[in-house]
Amino acid sequence: MARLGMKIAISGKGGVGKTMLASLLSTMLTQLGYSVLAIDADPNTTLAIALGFPHPERITPISEMGDLIEERTGARPGQTASYFKLNPRVDDIPEKYWVEHNGIKLMVTGRLKRGGSGCYCPENAFLEALLAHILLRRDEVVIIDMEAGVEHLGRATARGVDKMIIMVEPGKGSVETAYRIRELAKDIGLxxxxxxxxKIRSEQDSDFLISAMPDFEFLGFIPYDQSIIEAGLGNFPLINASPEVINQVQDIAARLSAVKSGVSRLSRDKKGGLDDGKDNFGK
Structure with missing residues (x-):
């Protein structure tokens, strides 16, 4: 039986570059022929812009589709309900609600609703069921752009994540957030x-992070690139990243492939793969 495609979740402090990495990894792997499903689970929902999707403002986050959530859970978001389905049907949702551009499939899920202790609602039940289906049942390579935490993942869903990437930049705030995210991830078994x-400008920046995070695995160090900063400020697609950035992200993709050791191919539509035999993302 074929293995499922690799599942990658990207988290980190706001503004650190999660969307940049998610968009470049999605683009590179798609160009290599892999079937990639990108998930925008960040409340800022800028992954469509970074990927160059036309009219990203027309994409409605699934968390805001009240009629759909009511149909599947039996309760309308925002309304008090004594009962609603905790395991709604979601297997048909990806094909119906993803959008596609340049071969990349994108779903904008939106954020989970926050509340007090024990708070649960139909939109949360629906989103969690959807992500569980995508991570545990789908055969695409899945890349999730998340907010600073693991709110979208539960213990069952976490089993489907092959690698959790925490983005950091030189600075104590970013490092502290990384430690907090790691503890939250470990709490659910990830x-x-x-x-x-x-945003690495010098060897001093790299040394600072390595020293501050001695027991973390580093997949790569991406140099500071003004064009990426300008793209983010102007809401432009990330099409002009420097060769140094592209090379680093390619190296990160190659290192990630080792996570699926023993698997011969990524989930993909045609032959092709990473160089040096590092082609282990899925079936």
């Missing part, structure tokens, strides 16, 4: 955690 450093 142990395959690594770090990607971004």
């Amino acid at each position: 142990e395959n955690i690594a770090v990607v450093a971004n």
Whole structure:
């Protein structure tokens, strides 16, 4: 039986570069022929812009589709309900609600609703069921752009994550957030955690992060790139990243492939793969 495609979750402090990494990894792997499903679970929902999707403002986050959530759970978001389905049907949702551009499939899920202790609601039940289906049942390579935490993942869903990447940049705030995210991830049984450093200007920046995070696995160090900063400020697609950034992200993709050791191919539509035999993302 074929293995499922690799599942990668990207988290980190706001503004550290999660969307940049998610978009470049999605683009590179798609160009290599892999079937990639990108998930925007960040409340800022800018992954469509970074990927160059036309009219990203027309994409409605699934968390805001009240009629759909009511149909599947039996309760309308925002309304008090004594009962609603905790395991709604979601297997048909990806094909119906993803959008596609340049071969990349994108779903914008939106954020989970926050509340007091023990708070649960139909939109949360629906989103969690959807992500569980995608991570545990789908055969695409899945890349999830998350907020600073693991709110979208539960113990069951975490089993489907092959690698949790925490993005960091030089600075104590980013490092502290990384430690907090790692503890939250471990609480739900997610142990395959690594770090990607971004906005590196000098060897001193790299040394600072390595010293501050001695027991983290570093997948790569992405140099500071003004064009990426300008793209983010202007809401432009990340099409002009420097060769140094592209090379680093390619190296990160190659290192990630080792996580699926013993698997011959990524989930993909045609032959092709990473160089040096590092082609282990899925079936």
